[in-house]
Amino acid sequence: MDVRNRLIVALDLPSVASAEAMVETLGDAVSFYKIGYQLAFAGGLSFAETLIRADKRVFLDLKLHDIGNTVAKGVESVAKLGATFLTVHSYPQTMHAAVDARKGSGLRILAVTVLTSYDDADLAAAGYDFTVPELVAERAAQARDIGVDGLVCSAEEAGKLRTIASAGMVLVTPGIRPAGAEKGDQKRIMTPAAAISAGTDHLVVGRPILEAPDPKAAAVAIVAEIAGATR
Numbered sequence: 001m002d003v004r005n006r007l008i009v010a011l012d013l014p015s016v017a018s019a020e021a022m023v024e025t026l027g028d029a030v031s032f033y034k035i036g037y038q039l040a041f042a043g044g045l046s047f048a049e050t051l052i053r054a055d056k057r058v059f060l061d062l063k064l065h066d067i068g069n070t071v072a073k074g075v076e077s078v079a080k081l082g083a084t085f086l087t088v089h090s091y092p093q094t095m096h097a098a099v100d101a102r103k104g105s106g107l108r109i110l111a112v113t114v115l116t117s118y119d120d121a122d123l124a125a126a127g128y129d130f131t132v133p134e135l136v137a138e139r140a141a142q143a144r145d146i147g148v149d150g151l152v153c154s155a156e157e158a159g160k161l162r163t164i165a166s167a168g169m170v171l172v173t174p175g176i177r178p179a180g181a182e183k184g185d186q187k188r189i190m191t192p193a194a195a196i197s198a199g200t201d202h203l204v205v206g207r208p209i210l211e212a213p214d215p216k217a218a219a220v221a222i223v224a225e226i227a228g229a230t231r
């Protein structure tokens, strides 16, 4: 894999104009972008097509979950856009529908096991009789058995999930902070090199690049750190 493709920059920005400006600033340093709720619901889906036409890869972080038929139809539309990754919540019906619907396209489905903002008390309040690590492991095994292409996980979980995931599954990890960067609201963070060593394939990085005085230099430095850790 081209080492640049291991860095996914989260375009957590309010408008297509601000996203265009950031993509222009980052230039060739970045080849893979994530579009989440904020930008997707502000024109970001057609901007995703623009990025794809410009030979960038796109991860649509839409965390789908609905009845199987609705998930399948949504996944078919996302596949037609030419996106590379799409997230779904890791409910078996949802994962089955998404995996079936992406067949024949270049789209890969990533399952979100348990949102990292959830702790054991949040799971209990939502009606689950599992701890977070138990439910993460259970859902990761289900995703593997259903044929899901990858998992979104914290860097802390990556080592454990590498042992559960099948060899071909990709692990995609947010919560990355280069040494010395602001943590922001992220609690469980790792440096790019540590996350790669823990078994992650792709790093999702937002604010350490978007809010850097020189975003391109910040992205170049992270790609160099990834390259160093994969040698």
Ligand code: C5P
Residues within 6 Å of the ligand: 010, 012, 036, 115, 116, 117, 152, 174, 175, 176, 184, 186, 204, 205, 206, 207, 208
């Ligand atoms: O700015 P920062 O690098 O923290 O951005 C991380 C990106 O990854 C954001 O788009 C955020 O929504 C996403 N994310 C996360 N933690 C998760 C899942 C997704 O930070 N557990």
